[in-house]
Amino acid sequence: MSLIIQKYGGSSVATTDHIRRVAMKVASTKIQGNKVAVVVSAMGGQTDQLLSMAAEISGSPSGREQDALLATGEQVCAALMSITLESLGHKAKSLMGIQLPLVTDNVHTRARIIKLQTEIIEQILSEDTIPVVAGFQGVTEEGWISTLGRGGSDTTAVALAAALKADCCEIYTDVDGVYTADPNICPKARHINIISYQEMLELAGLGARVLHSRSVELAQKYQVPLVVKSSFGGEKHTWIVNEEEVMENSIIKGVTLEKNVSKISIIRVPDRPGIAHSILSPLAEAAINVDMIIQNASIDGYADFTFTIPTTELEKAKELVGQVAREINAREMLAANNIVKVSAVGIGIKTNPGVASRMFKSLSEENINIEMISTSEYRISCVIEEKYGELAVRAVHKAFGLDKVSKEKTEA
Amino acid sequence: MSLIIQKYGGSSVATTDHIRRVAMKVASTKIQGNKVAVVVSAMGGQTDQLLSMAAEISGSPSGREQDALLATGEQVCAALMSITLESLGHKAKSLMGIQLPLVTDNVHTRARIIKLQTEIIEQILSEDTIPVVAGFQGVTEEGWISTLGRGGSDTTAVALAAALKADCCEIYTDVDGVYTADPNICPKARHINIISYQEMLELAGLGARVLHSRSVELAQKYQVPLVVKSSFGGEKHTWIVNEEEVMENSIIKGVTLEKNVSKISIIRVPDRPGIAHSILSPLAEAAINVDMIIQNASIDGYADFTFTIPTTELEKAKELVGQVAREINAREMLAANNIVKVSAVGIGIKTNPGVASRMFKSLSEENINIEMISTSEYRISCVIEEKYGELAVRAVHKAFGLDKVSKEKTEA
Numbered sequence: 161m162s163l164i165i166q167k168y169g170g171s172s173v174a175t176t177d178h179i180r181r182v183a184m185k186v187a188s189t190k191i192q193g194n195k196v197a198v199v200v201s202a203m204g205g206q207t208d209q210l211l212s213m214a215a216e217i218s219g220s221p222s223g224r225e226q227d228a229l230l231a232t233g234e235q236v237c238a239a240l241m242s243i244t245l246e247s248l249g250h251k252a253k254s255l256m257g258i259q260l261p262l263v264t265d266n267v268h269t270r271a272r273i274i275k276l277q278t279e280i281i282e283q284i285l286s287e288d289t290i291p292v293v294a295g296f297q298g299v300t301e302e303g304w305i306s307t308l309g310r311g312g313s314d315t316t317a318v319a320l321a322a323a324l325k326a327d328c329c330e331i332y333t334d335v336d337g338v339y340t341a342d343p344n345i346c347p348k349a350r351h352i353n354i355i356s357y358q359e360m361l362e363l364a365g366l367g368a369r370v371l372h373s374r375s376v377e378l379a380q381k382y383q384v385p386l387v388v389k390s391s392f393g394g395e396k397h398t399w400i401v402n403e404e405e406v407m408e409n410s411i412i413k414g415v416t417l418e419k420n421v422s423k424i425s426i427i428r429v430p431d432r433p434g435i436a437h438s439i440l441s442p443l444a445e446a447a448i449n450v451d452m453i454i455q456n457a458s459i460d461g462y463a464d465f466t467f468t469i470p471t472t473e474l475e476k477a478k479e480l481v482g483q484v485a486r487e488i489n490a491r492e493m494l495a496a497n498n499i500v501k502v503s504a505v506g507i508g509i510k511t512n513p514g515v516a517s518r519m520f521k522s523l524s525e526e527n528i529n530i531e532m533i534s535t536s537e538y539r540i541s542c543v544i545e546e547k548y549g550e551l552a553v554r555a556v557h558k559a560f561g562l563d564k565v566s567k568e569k570t571e572a
Numbered sequence: 573m574s575l576i577i578q579k580y581g582g583s584s585v586a587t588t589d590h591i592r593r594v595a596m597k598v599a600s601t602k603i604q605g606n607k608v609a610v611v612v613s614a615m616g617g618q619t620d621q622l623l624s625m626a627a628e629i630s631g632s633p634s635g636r637e638q639d640a641l642l643a644t645g646e647q648v649c650a651a652l653m654s655i656t657l658e659s660l661g662h663k664a665k666s667l668m669g670i671q672l673p674l675v676t677d678n679v680h681t682r683a684r685i686i687k688l689q690t691e692i693i694e695q696i697l698s699e700d701t702i703p704v705v706a707g708f709q710g711v712t713e714e715g716w717i718s719t720l721g722r723g724g725s726d727t728t729a730v731a732l733a734a735a736l737k738a739d740c741c742e743i744y745t746d747v748d749g750v751y752t753a754d755p756n757i758c759p760k761a762r763h764i765n766i767i768s769y770q771e772m773l774e775l776a777g778l779g780a781r782v783l784h785s786r787s788v789e790l791a792q793k794y795q796v797p798l799v800v801k802s803s804f805g806g807e808k809h810t811w812i813v814n815e816e817e818v819m820e821n822s823i824i825k826g827v828t829l830e831k832n833v834s835k836i837s838i839i840r841v842p843d844r845p846g847i848a849h850s851i852l853s854p855l856a857e858a859a860i861n862v863d864m865i866i867q868n869a870s871i872d873g874y875a876d877f878t879f880t881i882p883t884t885e886l887e888k889a890k891e892l893v894g895q896v897a898r899e900i901n902a903r904e905m906l907a908a909n910n911i912v913k914v915s916a917v918g919i920g921i922k923t924n925p926g927v928a929s930r931m932f933k934s935l936s937e938e939n940i941n942i943e944m945i946s947t948s949e950y951r952i953s954c955v956i957e958e959k960y961g962e963l964a965v966r967a968v969h970k971a972f973g974l975d976k977v978s979k980e981k982t983e984a
Binding site: 176 | 588592625628629636637640643644648651652655656666670692715716
């Protein structure tokens, strides 16, 4: 008898009709002889509705109260899901984070899990009852309701799967898994059957948007096999597992386009130790996430220093960096937001030395100028002009043979 | 420094604008040098909305899941109230029943309070912070969310006032207190400034609808001074206190009309011991609340037996009693639902022997026939034909001098 954790996102439970459809899926998993625990998000739109009520009152509600407010969304959905399962003849019990309890730190609105007690949920499972857990939420050690931030319900599901040593964690969403590229940009994008945690992290971090990085990291840490499926049916799905279990290792697994990118350059910085630190530490203090950093070779004691940040942080970053630039006597600061980042991701990169040059060649053949480059074990990223973004994705996708329908040998 | 518990009902917190207005009232109570704890109901309409979602799914959701669902209504309102108080510059913390905790028995949808822990709320108060408690809800000893049933938020407020030994418990509602009669029926009805728990219980139980009996009983038991005020402003209010504190004791405090009344008569019942029990016990088992009971004097070994029940239970009661009537060889069963109950309520009844006859006289002067009579220490009730109900209220109201504007001497 397998123990399966199933997580259903907001669009999968948007209405009571959706909930009924999803409950039938849960029930059929149980009827097939499995133990099932369910994690639900708030019904689609509910969270925004609660936030807009809070916004009517205050521009800056305290994190604690905002969490208490938002946690009701998942609680409503968990209770309705339990009622639906009961109406289908199954025993079910809904649980809030505070009831498990799922204990978090006290960083409200983006709390991290400290521990997840399993006694109550194991008791429920042993009574042949389906636990329905309100995702996204926990309780601080002081007893206040907390929420886990973006992708929180996925994180709840993976944490539950890890704590219960579940056989797998199924994430039901409005897509049927991960593709080699965004099909809206690249019509020849193909569905990926199986991918490693590491590759998924690079894809998710770059905007694949199927799963939040945090839940993939947690799954990797506790070796929880994850599978992404569509809650609207269909046979396709994507397994996310250990690198060793991915038998069919194409060099590149996918190509992504990240749009919310801006760059700031500081020109003719006196090149002395500590300069990078003095430029970047004000940004770190302001919690601005600096991504790619390039410092060119020093010429006559001066260097140019360029980095990328999310466009949403550009104005704030310009202000902070502008001040530093004056203090360190740099010649000038330049900023641009008409850029994008194209990345190729795959386990094969670290063992195939020619991968980077194949990517650069494909871009140059389309006359696309590369402004910045960064690489990691699993990823090569190029910053290019925004207008070439989609073209670049298609070119790189084709260059690595992802357009071709391959015989996928592995199906977990 | 006084400790005041303020409870705001659904219509007082129907929108974020309402919540803001109410929060200003809370804040001003605090600014005047009091400690304040707030209890809130769900925003008006919210509970119905949640129930209708459950009804879309199931005709008979389990009590446990229905409670988990409905408890979110008060939680949303408590969080929004805290956010509002924070935006007004006050420290506030919202609390669910499970967080206090307010522990109840496990009779879901109408749980009774077992104990209310005060440590956390006293800690909050000691930090110069306003606790905002989600009313209506608790947690069972097994850890499931429970709700207290009708009038539940009033009960929470009174329980909190009792546990914290508060100086008083203010119940804010959409009316400004209790009247000598329903002003819609009796235009000369007057506002009551002060009334005893006992009188209020008789009035509330008879449909005055300002406060649920349960909260008044609790207030009486723990000697919590209650005051009912309008959340929409105005100077009027009604204190509900101990009998001894009601200085101005008019004989009759108010006149009420109860409409949801039916009667069943069993004619020519063989009069032997245990007959009343055999007629009424099936009703008790079916949780049908029998109100007035009359058994006439036995003539030649047969008696007639009549009782009243809520009209909503009439069909079920007819079925149960019809069966008993056959078993005990009664001649026939008669049922009627075109009746109402008019009651005069007041502490003065027990010490003024002429009260009952004054009431009967006022009805007879209007040619209203009395079908049944019952009396208690604080109440005289007459069952009459439905069509005379409003006329009877006005007649009795006038007969006891309630029409006249008296100089109310006491103001607590």
